[in-house]
Amino acid sequence: MTYRDTERQYALEVFPKRDVTLVGGRGAEVWDDGGRRYIDCVAGIGVASVGHANPAVAEALAAQARTLVACPGIFYNDARARLLEKLASIAPPGLSRGFLCNSGAETIEAAIKFARLTTGRPGVISAMRGFHGRTLGALSATHKKQYREAFEPLVPGFSFVPFNNADRLRAAVGEDTAAVVIEPVQGEGGIRPATPEFLQAAREICDETGALLVFDEIQTGFCRTGRMFACEHHGVVPDILCLAKAIAGGVPMGAVMANDRIQLPPGKHGTTFGGNPLVCAAALAAIRFMEEERLAERAERLGERFRERCAPRLSPRVRELRQIGLMIGIDLRERCRPYIDALAEAGVLTLPAGPTVIRLLPPLVITGDQVDEVVEAVVGVLG
Ligand SMILES: *Cc1c(COP(=O)(O)O)cnc(C)c1O
Numbered sequence: 567m568t569y570r571d572t573e574r575q576y577a578l579e580v581f582p583k584r585d586v587t588l589v590g591g592r593g594a595e596v597w598d599d600g601g602r603r604y605i606d607c608v609a610g611i612g613v614a615s616v617g618h619a620n621p622a623v624a625e626a627l628a629a630q631a632r633t634l635v636a637c638p639g640i641f642y643n644d645a646r647a648r649l650l651e652k653l654a655s656i657a658p659p660g661l662s663r664g665f666l667c668n669s670g671a672e673t674i675e676a677a678i679k680f681a682r683l684t685t686g687r688p689g690v691i692s693a694m695r696g697f698h699g700r701t702l703g704a705l706s707a708t709h710k711k712q713y714r715e716a717f718e719p720l721v722p723g724f725s726f727v728p729f730n731n732a733d734r735l736r737a738a739v740g741e742d743t744a745a746v747v748i749e750p751v752q753g754e755g756g757i758r759p760a761t762p763e764f765l766q767a768a769r770e771i772c773d774e775t776g777a778l779l780v781f782d783e784i785q786t787g788f789c790r791t792g793r794m795f796a797c798e799h800h801g802v803v804p805d806i807l808c809l810a811k812a813i814a815g816g817v818p819m820g821a822v823m824a825n826d827r828i829q830l831p832p833g834k835h836g837t838t839f840g841g842n843p844l845v846c847a848a849a850l851a852a853i854r855f856m857e858e859e860r861l862a863e864r865a866e867r868l869g870e871r872f873r874e875r876c877a878p879r880l881s882p883r884v885r886e887l888r889q890i891g892l893m894i895g896i897d898l899r900e901r902c903r904p905y906i907d908a909l910a911e912a913g914v915l916t917l918p919a920g921p922t923v924i925r926l927l928p929p930l931v932i933t934g935d936q937v938d939e940v941v942e943a944v945v946g947v948l949g
Pocket residue numbers: 669670671672697698699700749753754782783784785810811
């Protein structure tokens with residue numbers, strides 16, 4: 567039996583599968599069980615920013631695995647202390663305390679609970695087309711009907727406003743609003759950047775009403791958009807910043823960074839694995855690598871290279887190319903799925919972001935030559 571057959575037999579069918587069995591990777595490349603090589607613009611869904619099999623992360627994992635793997639949050643720990651200090655030093659101003667967990671959705675769950683606890687209010691407002699995760703709280707903040715409807719009733723107190731509509735947000739936020747949760751660039755929703763006006767208005771509305779502003783930078787964080795965090799493009803600082811995906815070089819981790827407004831009595835929230843030394847060591851190595859290799863500048867430069875070389879050669883089938891650093895969406899006038907399959911045939915793995923948008927989230931270590939290869943594949947399929 568092939569690995570594909572084995573998974574088909576034994577896995578619950580949660581995922582719409584692609585007919586590729588990945589068994590290895592290095593940098594921006596992965597290969598399948600037949601030895602076929604791809605340029606990986608999926609990158610574990612925006613996770614492998616420092617590259618697959620990053621030697622610094624591998625070394626940190628191996629060394630920590632030989633030292634201490636399990637250490638729950640009830641004890642202090644060296645690796646965790648160093649990571650928290652590092653996160654506070656790179657986070658936007660004032661976001662000086664962190665809670666460590668294991669995934670993106672868990673950071674949203676924590677943010678919702680922290681906001682309700684801090685404000686004593688129930689309401690959470692998020693944006694249409696937004697995506698915040700699949701657990702019941704995070705799903706309650708996620709707009710997409712197909713993800714929600716089979717699982718209702720969801721958590722009470724959640725409502726939605728159109729993305730980038732400050733007037734509608736102002737009308738929606740009230741005395742019972744605990745938090746406004748926004749992605750600075752919507753990822754799953756189609757690579758759609760928030761306008762600076764919308765983010766600034768959200769900050770003002772929260773300040774006026776006492777609601778907390780939560781930015782979901784699970785996908786945009788850690789250099790993806792050409793800055794360490796996407797909110798730095800516009801200088802708008804949230805009260806709570808949710809981070810995951812690329813944070814630990816591919817190892818599962820989430821982090822909630824919070825300012826002094828967030829006050830938590832001990833014992834109200836918790837996690838068994840969150841902030842364990844193994845993952846903290848990987849995250850420290852990954853973040854050091856991002857800084858030393860200047861991955862934010864690299865993402866900005868290579869994202870522009872992609873757009874400049876690709877955009878003029880695209881056919882009218884393409885409605886719009888949206889690019890912020892190495893977060894790229896190619897919005898088509900038709901369904902994207904056949905083109906995603908054709909790109910895989912051409913040796914480039916990509917993702918959908920909604921029915922018509924091809925999403926590219928390559929490792930930020932991708933080389934200029936590899937970017938050019940991706941351009942040629944995209945133009946070959948959509949030129
Ligand atoms: C991936 C993602 C999540 C959910 O993260 P998981 O680790 O899959 O739970 C939430 N918000 C955004 C913006 C994401 O991209």
